[in-house]
Amino acid sequence: MSLLEVKGGTKKYGVFTALKDVSFAVGPNTFHGLIGPNGSGKSTLLKAISGAHYMNSGAVLFQGEDVTRQPAYRRSRVGMSLKFQITSVLPELSLFDNLLLAKQARQSIFALVRSATAKAMRDEIMIDLERFGLGRRAHEPAGILSHGQQQWLEIAMAVTQRPKLLLLDEPTGGMSLEERRATGEFLQPLKPSTTLIIVEHDLDFIRTICDTVTVLDQGQVIFNGPTSDLDASEEVKRIYTTRT
């Protein structure tokens, strides 16, 4: 069974149609790339999946359950976590406290009371900071991090919620080649426990970490399949050679 399925998704902003009849599915423990030219609807699709906004028609199924009409916080509680394209780090708070807030945002008050002790939660947060190379800076304010480190902190904030489905919108935007490579290495160990849908412009990055890919063009799916088939697709070649 697919972990996530989008069926015939259409999203309009006023009279403009940003997504047209988009369908694709992602299996468990899969890293799935979402690519396409600027304005092709990638962020709109991630928002529709996470519930940040609703589609006009079509359905989103998560673990076989129809979540199309569920608000974002409900989808988050059942295991989705989204990192937006725009930063959501609180610069005056420490790295540790940014993760603590993210962790608590995911859980209901009952779960917080029942679940981990404060110590167990602290330990998990430190593991997540270390996973992204930020352990030694845990108690420094997030605002003094470099751009790349802030991006890693944000990914860590999504990861610390232990999502089954992690949605990342251009997490490597503005990063150096070296930082992009490190990001791929930080993400790889999550595969046994997490499905990832990642928006990314760098095709080499996608080829390195993704098993499957969906390509959007003007709100429509023009390719859907294994990453290894991407280079043979005439449609993909057409948009990447003529427009980017």
Ligand SMILES: Nc1ncnc2c1ncn2[C@@H]1O[C@H](COP(=O)(O)OP(=O)(O)OP(=O)(O)O)[C@@H](O)[C@H]1O
């Ligand atoms: N809130 C909004 N209101 C009106 N139009 C919007 C809104 N958000 C996005 N759009 C339009 O919908 C289209 C798809 O936008 P979207 O942000 O999903 O593209 P994208 O593929 O993520 O692009 P990029 O690569 O630049 O991040 C674009 O034409 C954009 O201008």
Ligand SMILES: [Mg+2]
């Ligand atoms: Mg976008």
